[in-house]
Amino acid sequence: MALTMDVTANGGISVSGVYVRISDISGFKNKDDGLYYMTYGCQVYVSEAEANNGADQIPVRDIDRFKCEYDLASADNALMQAYDNLKSRYPDAVDA
Numbered sequence: 001m002a003l004t005m006d007v008t009a010n011g012g013i014s015v016s017g018v019y020v021r022i023s024d025i026s027g028f029k030n031k032d033d034g035l036y037y038m039t040y041g042c043q044v045y046v047s048e049a050e051a052n053n054g055a056d057q058i059p060v061r062d063i064d065r066f067k068c069e070y071d072l073a074s075a076d077n078a079l080m081q082a083y084d085n086l087k088s089r090y091p092d093a094v095d096a
Helices: 048-052 078-089
Strands: 003-009 013-029 036-045 065-069
Touching: 003 078, 013 048, 013 078, 036 048, 036 078, 065 078
Parallel strands: none
Antiparallel strands: 003 013, 013 036, 036 065
């Protein structure tokens, strides 16, 4: 599972069609509101092939780590919920 999108890398360099995948997810229950949340990290690469070959990531400050509500009752697992959340943040992104 991954997305492709256009980004502005650190330093203001525009890069088209990068490959973005979620690298890690962690969840927690908020003691104040009783809701479950998750945080997830993203990795950005020039392409899927580069990602699969262990190439260096493209540093993109705006696509790094996010927090969203985690719906335990959802039929979607945490990874799918994280991708849905990422897609909602970047509506021009497409499934890779």
